[in-house]
Amino acid sequence: MGGKNPERERLWGNESDPLLAYARDYELTACCRRPFCTHRRPLQIGLLFKAFGHQATIAQVAARMKCSKCGMHGARIEVRYIGRWGDGR
Numbered sequence: 001m002g003g004k005n006p007e008r009e010r011l012w013g014n015e016s017d018p019l020l021a022y023a024r025d026y027e028l029t030a031c032c033r034r035p036f037c038t039h040r041r042p043l044q045i046g047l048l049f050k051a052f053g054h055q056a057t058i059a060q061v062a063a064r065m066k067c068s069k070c071g072m073h074g075a076r077i078e079v080r081y082i083g084r085w086g087d088g089r
Helices: 043-050 058-064
Strands: 026-032 040-043 077-080
Touching: 026 043, 040 043, 043 058, 058 077
Parallel strands: none
Antiparallel strands: 026 040, 026 077
């Protein structure tokens, strides 16, 4: 009976994953890459689809981000599983 823990597999996301893989059960957060800037912003997947298309990758989205606090280009995208756990029994 056990199964894989999706949070452990997709905790940070893979740069080559398309956005479509995260459309349903995941929450995306953009984090500034500057060492002492703690700016974080939740991303809405629907707006990302409109801006980048369904086949855009996490790396393409991260490269286009700019921190509104310090102006640093590029971001680190954190992926967190928020869907159901287990097999639903």
